[in-house]
Amino acid sequence: MKRLLLTGSSGLLGSCILQRLEGEFELLAPSRDRMDITDAAAVSKLVRGFSPEWIVHLAAFTDMDRAEAEKEKARFVNLTGTENLVEAAKSIGAKLLFASTNYIFGGEGNSPYKPYDPPCPVNYYGYTKYLAEVKGKEILGEDFIIARFGWGIWKSKRSVKLINRLPDIVREGKPLKLADDNLQSISYAPDIAEGIRVIIERGLTGIFHLVNEGEATSYELVKFLLSRMGYDNYPVEKVGLDSISFPARRQKYGVLAITPPVVLRPWQKAIEDFAKRMREN
Template sequence: MRILITGRHGQVARELQLTLDGTAEVIALGREQLDLSDSAQIRRQVRSLCPELIINAAAYTAVDQAESEPEQAFALNATAPGVLAEEAAALGVPLIHYSTDYVFDGSKPSPYQEDDAPNPLGVYGQSKLAGEQAIQAVGGAHLILRTSWVYSLHGRNFLLTMQRLLQEREELRVVDDQIGAPTWAGSIAQATAQLIERWQQGNPHWGTYHFSCQGETSWFGLASAIAERLKAEGKPYARLVPIPSSAYPTPAPRPLNSRLACTRLQADWGVVLPDWHAALLDCLRG
């Protein structure tokens, strides 16, 4: 099977290439080969490659920067997914697309279900929600997978930032009132491979699903787990101090509750991502 993956150098796309290698013909395109802000180029590439599955792992993910660059955020997160959905539908092939917990405002006291009303707080979340809506409007076979707090050993993410800062500083202040499930890009890739296998076996359950690791913690809790790993390796690590979000203002507000209920994914597809702490240890083992 020929699979087209966008966002070649991104965290999820890198893990997808590793996971799917040997099981399919994987064509991963980065910015050099595919400018996702150019709808005509997207159409030409898809029609030229004729994939049997499209996985859109590309996105504009600079949450704070999006506040001052809404056009760029919407081009990549809203317009491009809609074009990919149109081309996938024209070919009669499915589209797998990754979305985010940021489509919600975080005010719900319990984990979010797929049919809870979205209410994004900033431009990034608004653009990702618009992308979901564009895909749904096309009406083709698709999976919209909402995930949260993605990290890996590549790119820019909380894990790599914490590893560096914990070893550079004596004290580190980390937000403790935002709750969610850290999700390793490798877990996303492995679970996506399971979904592809189930689809090939005839699973017809298309739609929107929550797709994060199990369990929950705060950013402070995640930083503490990273520090514990450094301690176990005999490396220096800073003293961690929990702080409220109000003590660390950002251009884009963050949802305080990023927890996603993933029971529908298990019920419809038989797929469960691992516990966040176990996934973190797997990631850190390399």
């Protein structure tokens, strides 16, 4: 069994990825208390001690609205934290898979972004992830694998994201207004985990877009999920993205091109599975 170090395992996607990869690898998933990625000495000590063949690096400052106000902190976690892990990986000859995002692109396009399309981060969070992509590649070369995700979907009791609050919103009958002019890719956590497993098992290198096939606006995704949860007629108002104000810019077009041989099922199939799990809880 290969040894794998996973960061960010308490997060929305990490909690699922941990569960899915646990039986496949000899896996260590330290909490932030045990290994703060911004602490170079702690990272080096833990990585050298465990000596993994692979590091799957999900830990990040992910609140993109807060990142606009707390730029230094976002950059410290996303860039310096990644650099610490990359240096530690280099010191023991490990490969590192870095979780990145569609937000490294500008979002003004109209055809799916390909892995090597020119980046133009749409907001500061996207910029920090882009800087980390460049730094990782510079230090680790081929051993630095980039896996970009789209709109990440999984269950989480602590998440305040709309998808995770949906059951409460519906129970309370709260009105919903969602953009219907913003196309994006969807990344269902169990499918991301499978994509990561394939990359590691086959020793693939390069940039991968771990996104489910197809694209959807926020309105389309939520309407579809509501219908599969049994709320076909729940009222959702369509609005334009420009009418919603966020501290961090969003993309009108954030679709990532799929990257064979790692191909994830269509998003509708993934969301059907997700709705079933939500109904079971």
